[in-house]
Every structure is written in structure tokens, then in C-alpha cells.
Amino acid sequence: MRRRHRRQHSQPELDITAFMNLMIVLVPVLLLGMVFSQIRMIELNFPGMESGKGTSAEELQLVVTLRPSGLTVATSERGVIRSLPPVEGLQDFAGLRETLKQIKQQVPEKTDILLEVAEEIDYQTLVTTMDTVRSYPAVVAASVVQAELFPDVSLGNATAGPTVDLARAGEGV
Structure with a gap:
């Protein structure tokens, strides 16, 4: 017999x-x-979407129109303030920033701006324009901070002409 070893x-x-x-x-x-x-995430306002808020005739409306042919800065009071043609095929964001800084010095309490965009404008140009109109780099106490320009951006379609009344068109700020 075999033993089985377990x-x-x-x-x-x-x-x-x-x-x-x-x-x-x-x-x-x-x-x-x-x-x-x-x-x-970028917060946007669309013109005419807010109920109960109407723009008064005396309120300054600032409009930046973005087209392939360049940027146009206009207000409801003075009409076209400045036209900025493209520089070397690119939009003149530096000129836009300087123009908006001058406007901000004149009306420091204003925070909203209407950005009219043509259909031909690409997404990156739109985002760069929105960043330019919102803030600019400023040196405060030996450090660079983002100073506020017009943080409340509303978007609209660029039509054949600007949205604001240009009957009183003027040049310069």
C-alpha cells in the first residue's frame, strides 16, 4: 500500500x-x-439678455469692433475714437490697450464694454482681444499685477457699421 503524504x-x-x-x-x-x-472660464454678457436693465441715453457705451481689417474703438458720445489697422498681419493689441487706458483715466467708474466681432475672426484672436480689454500688466511696488480696464465684456456681432450712434464722430481721446 502506498502512503499518501499530504x-x-x-x-x-x-x-x-x-x-x-x-x-x-x-x-x-x-x-x-x-x-x-x-x-x-470667461464670463460673458450678451447684449439684450438681461431683463430689467436698459441702457439710458446718457450712459456712455464703449464699443470695440474686431474685424480682419483692424480694430475700431468707439463710444456713444464721441463716435469713433480710434481705428487700429493690423500691424504686420496681426491685430494691434498694444494700441488698443493704450487707447483703453486713456479712456479708463477719463471714466474710471466704467467697467463694461461691448465687443463686436466679425464672423471671420478666429477664436484665439477673440480671446486675446477679451484679455486685452479686461486688464493690462502694471508695476505696483516692484511687482507686476493685472490692473483693471473693462472687466464686464459683452459680445455682439459686427455689422456693416458700428452699433453706437456715430453722428458725433470725433478723433482722439
């Missing part, structure tokens, strides 16, 4: 040190990656 079956120990090392490295890398992948 072998003792033992459960091998689970070695998770490699997995723990992976987690120790992976968790900080993923947490750092979250900081750099934030989604940016």
Missing part, C-alpha cells in the same frame, strides 16, 4: 512593497498635474 499547502505572503513604492511616487505626480490642468 503536503502542507501554505499560502504565500503577498509582497506589496513594489505597489506601495509606485503609489508613493504616483500620488504626488498626479496632485502636481492637477494644478497645471485647471480649466479657465
